[in-house]
Amino acid sequence: MVVKSELKLIKSLQQKKYRNEHGLFVIEGKKAVEELLCSSFKVFKIYVTKDVLPIKNIKNQEVLLPKEMNQISSLKNPNGVVGVFYIPNAAPVDFSDWVLALDDVQDPGNLGTIIRLCDWFGIPSLVCSKNTVDCYNPKVLQATMGSIARVTISYLNLDIFLSEVSVPVYGSFMEGNSVYSEELPKTGVLIMGNEGKGISNKIKKLCDYKITIPRHGKSKTESLNVATATGILMNELRRE
Structure with a gap:
């Protein structure tokens, strides 16, 4: 069960200073979240509502009530999937291409x-x-x-x-x-x-x-x- 302090943390990540402070960012939408899950980005937690199918093979997943999803979403009409990921360290610039x-x-x-x-x-x-x-x-x-x-x-x-x-x-x-x-x-x-x-x-x-x-x-x-x-x-x- 998600606690209020956790919801407050996720909501705060809409602001740059808190993203930098916690080293976390939020991305919304099932497709976008799945794209990051297949990448080198490390997941903190995935939040879904009951009407959305769970993201497969992710243990660190929390089911939220619609009102809780509204609290953490930056969208007027939340789509039911919010992913919280760690901000990666900057990789070297690749000069082998443009x-x-x-x-x-x-x-x-x-x-x-x-x-x-x-x-x-x-x-x-x-x-x-x-x-x-x-x-x-x-x-x-x-x-x-x-x-x-x-x-x-x-x-x-x-x-x-x-x-x-x-x-x-x-x-x-x-x-x-x-x-x-x-x-x-x-x-x-x-x-x-x-x-x-x-x-x-x-x-x-x-x-x-x-x-x-x-x-x-x-x-x-x-x-x-x-x-x-x-x-x-x-x-x-x-x-x-």
């Missing part, structure tokens, strides 16, 4: 979508600046749809990281060489900037190449959504 780096991306939906894109295009390492939104934010996790299980994410001082890499660094800008005319290498770092400000001047100085997605037609749209732009550029990275 690395995606984010310079202060703030929107949880954008980060979640970008993590899914990394999974789709097989980009193993995502490096985030210290001011990028927390990847264990519940809204980020909802947007990843379980893809966080297959992407290694690190939060680093981006300027120090970029000054030490030995692979070419490409920055995405409004003005630069068209990505369609670039001969892209097999490995490198691709930097995407903040939704409103783009790549900061400090990081801009560390870019070896500036690339852009050319605009066609008479559109007056100022810029592309950062997740949309990331998807387009990743597609070019993978073009044979």
Whole structure:
């Protein structure tokens, strides 16, 4: 039987400071929870309601009343499955393939979508600046749809990281060489900037190449959504 203090702990994990304090995060939805259970993430506990089939082969599982599930869920309409997992230690960045780096991306939906894109295009390492939104934010996790299980994410001082890499660094800008005319290498770092400000001047100085997605037609749209732009550029990275 779950106790009130445990429910309070799980609820507190919606806030970053408590996630960092306890080294735990919450992810909701049966599919997303099962994705993490099949990964290297270590499970703390799984919570389900009676109307949901238990997650197979998991002993550390608690059945909650609907009102208890409502207490710990971040969703307006809880789906009956909440998983609590330990935050893993950061793994080394894999330079054998392209690395995606984010310079202060703030929107949880954008980060979640970008993590899914990394999974789709097989980009193993995502490096985030210290001011990028927390990847264990519940809204980020909802947007990843379980893809966080297959992407290694690190939060680093981006300027120090970029000054030490030995692979070419490409920055995405409004003005630069068209990505369609670039001969892209097999490995490198691709930097995407903040939704409103783009790549900061400090990081801009560390870019070896500036690339852009050319605009066609008479559109007056100022810029592309950062997740949309990331998807387009990743597609070019993978073009044979």
